Amino acid sequence: MAEIFITRKVFQDAIDILDKEGHTIDINDTDRILPASELVNRAHGKAGLVCLLNDRIDSWVMDELTSIKVISNIAVGYDNIDIAGATERGIMVTNTPGVLTETTADLAFAMLLGAARRIPEADQYTRAGKFKNWQLMQPHMGVDIYEKTLGIVGMGAIGQAVAKRAKKGFDMRIIYYGPSKKESAEKEYEAEFVEFDELVATSDFISIHVPLTEKTKHMFSTQEFKDMKSTAILINTARGPVVDEAALVEAIKHGRIRGAALDVFEEEPSIYPELINLKQNVVLTPHIGSASIETRLRMAKMAARNMVEGLKGNRPPNLINEDVSPHRSRPT
16 A cells, blocks of 8 residues: 655545555645645655645656655646656646536636625625615615626636526626637527637626636736726636736726736735735635535545545546556556
């Protein structure tokens, strides 16, 4: 049996899956992100590494961890791991796709609603005892959602789940942009594929659902904010660096767009200070896209099952680097 290091505390149900296989488990049973040197020290000699999105697993880490055979990421995204480097070293890398689609779509649409109707501001206003009477011209009037145009950037599983909520619940017009057309979404939600420039210019709301790549970094920056409607609201539940936060702040401060709702940030957990100071039409949440009890539990258990199969020498259900050579995989 193998030794496994888990970089952060996880659900006991996931640990039980590994225990039943007879593996020896070491856990950083805190919420503290381990520095690379400490992570390497704790994972030294282990065959399996279960990590989170904010654990940076680069080539240096993998070179130090010569015994690692499987890296199981508890996330659907995997830009925290050098996939090419892992493949070169014969290390299998897995993720947890699919399981968080509906939950993340719920959050994306909740943030759209929150920003449009200024719910956080209204909540704070009420709690501060400022609500004295009903007014026609109330200080926290928002904008309507129904029948507006929603632009979805990245019509993958989560993007389509957001489209479903928008079309079936609010009869919104759906336009989208991505690397390929999605005929199923076009049929089911009357979604229309458009070029990126058209989406930016015509959407009342824009919801981002793309992975972080060199191409998507700062996909939304100064020029895009200039081209957007002055009434538009941007929602990002994908990856922080897709949005240029400094440019976003300037756009909101100068009225180039109405507002934004962000669940992810460029330098997590740090947040661009001026974002915090924007009190109107801005919703900020601490990367809670998949943060329901049910979904996070399913993610942890999926990661554990990926690890179990990988350490058996089998192809894990959610293997990312499918071209990793089994004969180069490191022994347990």
